[in-house]
Amino acid sequence: MIKLKEKIEAGAVKALKELYALDVETVELQQTRKDFEGDLTIVVFPYLRASKKGPEQTANDLGEFLVGSIDEISTFNVVKGFLNLVISDAVWASQLAEIGNTPNYGIQPEGDETILVEYSSPNTNKPLHLGHVRNNLLGYSVAELLKAAGKKVKKVQIINDRGIHICKSMLAWQKFGEGETPQSSGMKGDKLVGKYYVEFDKAYKKEIEELISQGKEEKAAKDEAPMIVEARQMLKKWEDGDAEVVALWEKMNGWVYEGFEKTYKNLGVDFDKYYYESNTYLLGKKVVEEGLAKGVFEKDPDGSVWIDLTAEGLDRKILLRSDGTSVYMTQDIGTAIQRSEDFELDGMIYTVGNEQDYHFKVLFIIMEKLGYDWAKNLYHLSYGMVDLPSGKMKSREGTVVDADDLMQEMEDTAKAISEELGKTEGMTEDEKATLYHMVGMGALKYFMLKVDPKKRMMFNPEESVDFQGNTGPFIQYTHARIKSLLRRGNAEGIWPAEGTPKYTELQPSERELVKLLAQFPEIITTAADEHSPAVVANYVYEVVKAYNALYQQLPIMTDDNKEAIIFRLNLSSSTAEVVKTGMRILGIDVPERM
RNA sequence: GGUCGCGUAGCUCAGCUGGAUAGAGCAUCUGCCUUCUAAGCAGACGGUCCUAGGUUCGAAUCCUAGCGCGAUCACCA
Numbered sequence: 001m002i003k004l005k006e007k008i009e010a011g012a013v014k015a016l017k018e019l020y021a022l023d024v025e026t027v028e029l030q031q032t033r034k035d036f037e038g039d040l041t042i043v044v045f046p047y048l049r050a051s052k053k054g055p056e057q058t059a060n061d062l063g064e065f066l067v068g069s070i071d072e073i074s075t076f077n078v079v080k081g082f083l084n085l086v087i088s089d090a091v092w093a094s095q096l097a098e099i100g101n102t103p104n105y106g107i108q109p110e111g112d113e114t115i116l117v118e119y120s121s122p123n124t125n126k127p128l129h130l131g132h133v134r135n136n137l138l139g140y141s142v143a144e145l146l147k148a149a150g151k152k153v154k155k156v157q158i159i160n161d162r163g164i165h166i167c168k169s170m171l172a173w174q175k176f177g178e179g180e181t182p183q184s185s186g187m188k189g190d191k192l193v194g195k196y197y198v199e200f201d202k203a204y205k206k207e208i209e210e211l212i213s214q215g216k217e218e219k220a221a222k223d224e225a226p227m228i229v230e231a232r233q234m235l236k237k238w239e240d241g242d243a244e245v246v247a248l249w250e251k252m253n254g255w256v257y258e259g260f261e262k263t264y265k266n267l268g269v270d271f272d273k274y275y276y277e278s279n280t281y282l283l284g285k286k287v288v289e290e291g292l293a294k295g296v297f298e299k300d301p302d303g304s305v306w307i308d309l310t311a312e313g314l315d316r317k318i319l320l321r322s323d324g325t326s327v328y329m330t331q332d333i334g335t336a337i338q339r340s341e342d343f344e345l346d347g348m349i350y351t352v353g354n355e356q357d358y359h360f361k362v363l364f365i366i367m368e369k370l371g372y373d374w375a376k377n378l379y380h381l382s383y384g385m386v387d388l389p390s391g392k393m394k395s396r397e398g399t400v401v402d403a404d405d406l407m408q409e410m411e412d413t414a415k416a417i418s419e420e421l422g423k424t425e426g427m428t429e430d431e432k433a434t435l436y437h438m439v440g441m442g443a444l445k446y447f448m449l450k451v452d453p454k455k456r457m458m459f460n461p462e463e464s465v466d467f468q469g470n471t472g473p474f475i476q477y478t479h480a481r482i483k484s485l486l487r488r489g490n491a492e493g494i495w496p497a498e499g500t501p502k503y504t505e506l507q508p509s510e511r512e513l514v515k516l517l518a519q520f521p522e523i524i525t526t527a528a529d530e531h532s533p534a535v536v537a538n539y540v541y542e543v544v545k546a547y548n549a550l551y552q553q554l555p556i557m558t559d560d561n562k563e564a565i566i567f568r569l570n571l572s573s574s575t576a577e578v579v580k581t582g583m584r585i586l587g588i589d590v591p592e593r594m
Numbered sequence: 595g596g597u598c599g600c601g602u603a604g605c606u607c608a609g610c611u612g613g614a615u616a617g618a619g620c621a622u623c624u625g626c627c628u629u630c631u632a633a634g635c636a637g638a639c640g641g642u643c644c645u646a647g648g649u650u651c652g653a654a655u656c657c658u659a660g661c662g663c664g665a666u667c668a669c670c671a
């Protein structure tokens with residue numbers, strides 16, 4: 001398809017030159033809109049000056065020239081200034097054959113470029129919630145998308161395992177935990193630690209209130225409450241390497257990691273390498289010292305280190321506190337450099353919420369100033385918040401949608417619907433469980449990935465996620481339906497068939513579908529360039545809709561013409577392949593039956 | 595206040611590197627299961643593409659200003 005497009009574009013350039021002595025670099029070809037006859041359209045308005053003729057006449061001239069010089073174009077029609085070219089059915093038929101013969105159709109062979117994709121990167125004091133789900137699905141999917149576009153990809157995350165917030169859960173556990181463990185309580189490790197994080201907050205608040213009632217200012221109360229004072233002492237001990245504190249920290253973090261692993265596995269995401277802030281922040285400090293020596297950064301009289309970005313239209317940003325301790329930015333610098341030492345990377349993608357747009361803008365400038373050649377290929381995959389109908393999610397108000405609960409609910413819904421529709425007859429318990437998980441997760445993932453990453457999105461837990469229309473299950477269902485047909489064709493011994501079927505006059509719905517399938521490789525490339533799984537999601541939906549229209553209109557197994565049956569089964573098979581590949585990029589599995 | 599992002603049907607969203615009559619799904623209504631899976635298909639209803647200017651043969655799309663929503667401007671992460 002790309003080749004054909006290029007051929008026609010070249011033909012049009014030549015036509016303009018010969019007809020009107022006009023030199024243009026390229027001629028823009030676009031898909032003909034559905035309401036008009038034709039496949040590809042050239043808009044001739046830009047060439048009227050050179051042709052010195054009206055739009056219709058110009059389009060006619062061009063059309064005749066192209067029909068005469070390019071075999072694949074059978075006819076053309078002109079509507080106002082739009083030249084619609086009709087590609088012959090034989091070309092579409094051979095396109096389909098080519099698609100069917102291409103292994104891994106749509107996937108580009110792996111090139112040399114290596115890209116790191118960072119995603120997830122949670123705090124280790126709270127369980128994962130809806131916002132993390134969006135992050136994980138996006139990050140994973142963009143990684144898959146880049147792979148499909150021929151990049152070498154490494155999936156990584158940075159675990160925020162250092163800082164006062166960790167000490168809060170640790171302290172509360174010490175005080176109130178009475179030795180409770182995931183084993184003794186039966187709680188998932190991350191949930192258990194999260195529980196103590198909340199406990200801390202409760203106790204801390206109570207102390208603040210008491211202090212205020214004793215006449216303290218609110219600010220002083222917050223600063224002097226025994227809980228926070230103790231937490232700070234604990235952080236200090238941790239930084240000094242106090243054996244007892246470090247042991248507790250390791251134990252509780254271990255619980256959290258175990259809990260997270262379960263959630264990741266359920267979500268179907270994975271990582272090639274984990275980074276821990278507790279390991280990289282020191283490297284960051286070192287690099288800042290070096291940058292200081294190079295003159296990239298500057299030191300204030302109090303000893304704090306800054307970068308001045310006023311020339312770039314930004315502010316001055318702190319990199320080291322006056323006491324020499326590191327900040328968020330320092331750690332990110334260290335992490336980035338650590339990664340470039342671990343991998344020969346050409347670029348990096350950070351999947352982080354849009355509240356950190358500014359942070360990454362600054363980080364990227366810093367990396368460039370420090371002189372790393374990969375710095376120009378850093379990209380912040382910035383996504384909008386997930387809102388609930390009640391507004392923002394707030395852990396303090398208990399309006400958080402927990403990731404594990406959410407996934408469970410999706411599976412339960414999938415189960416209820418499947419049973420209601422009576423789709424599970426003759427399936428083993430294992431098969432049913434696999435299907436419910438696949439469909440539930442399909443609904444959730446598609447729901448989150450079909451919208452443009454940078455937009456805020458609404459999630460209404462009351463209404464739950466749809467299973468009809470533009471949804472994951474709808475797409476999965478179509479795939480299962482195709483597979484059922486192919487199984488039947490196979491059982492009847494008519495498919496797969498040798499050679500290309502003698503079927504040259506396509507029905508409109510068939511032509512429509514082949515056209516769509518032919519666009520798949522281009523879609524992958526665009527989606528990867530834009531870092532947008534949504535482009536793939538919406539494309540797959542288009543394909544599936546076109547297939548269902550055909551399925552309803554035309555008999556597939558029961559046509560009188562055997563060649564037509566084979567052609568349609570080939571078409572069905574290629575559709576299933578494209579759907580499967582597209583959905584795989586979204587991290588969604590498709591079932592053989594449902 | 596400065597900066598960044600978003601604003602399209604009742605709701606959730608496509609379309610945005612300028613092109614023809616602005617598209618889907620949900621919701622509401624009407625048809626289609628004695629023929630391949632009705633989680634489906636066909637149709638109806640539903641729009642000041644936030645507003646005002648500008649550029650252009652042509653603007654939902656680009657530019658400017660304004661309005662609305664959000665984020666961010668910490669020696670927090």
